[in-house]
Amino acid sequence: MANMAALNQIIEGTDTDPMADESVELTEGQKACLRLVDHHLTSTEIGRFLGISHFTVDQRLDAARRKLNAATRKDAAKFLRLLNNVRYPSHSYTKRKTLSEGNMAQAKAQ
Numbered sequence: 001m002a003n004m005a006a007l008n009q010i011i012e013g014t015d016t017d018p019m020a021d022e023s024v025e026l027t028e029g030q031k032a033c034l035r036l037v038d039h040h041l042t043s044t045e046i047g048r049f050l051g052i053s054h055f056t057v058d059q060r061l062d063a064a065r066r067k068l069n070a071a072t073r074k075d076a077a078k079f080l081r082l083l084n085n086v087r088y089p090s091h092s093y094t095k096r097k098t099l100s101e102g103n104m105a106q107a108k109a110q
Contacts, residue, residue, distance in 0.1 A: 024067055031080060033060045034073075034080045035080070036049065036050075037074060038077035043058050
């Protein structure tokens, strides 16, 4: 079912596209979490990798989602990727279990 707020925005012609506002400021922690979400990791996996609790991961992702005006954490990760004009190789969209430690370090550094 479609999000009623999104439908109202379409009807009213209001633009809530985060890409329209280039002043969106994300913390490095928020960016790191979003990059790992884009690689299909869970909050627990991200927390273990970054050495923080999954609660902290969830807080960072929720704050980033709100700043980017995204409906979901996956949408926020896509917005970040688009803002940074990053193209991942097609294999990065496979299951998260195929993501090696080297690839996770690369994702964290991007």
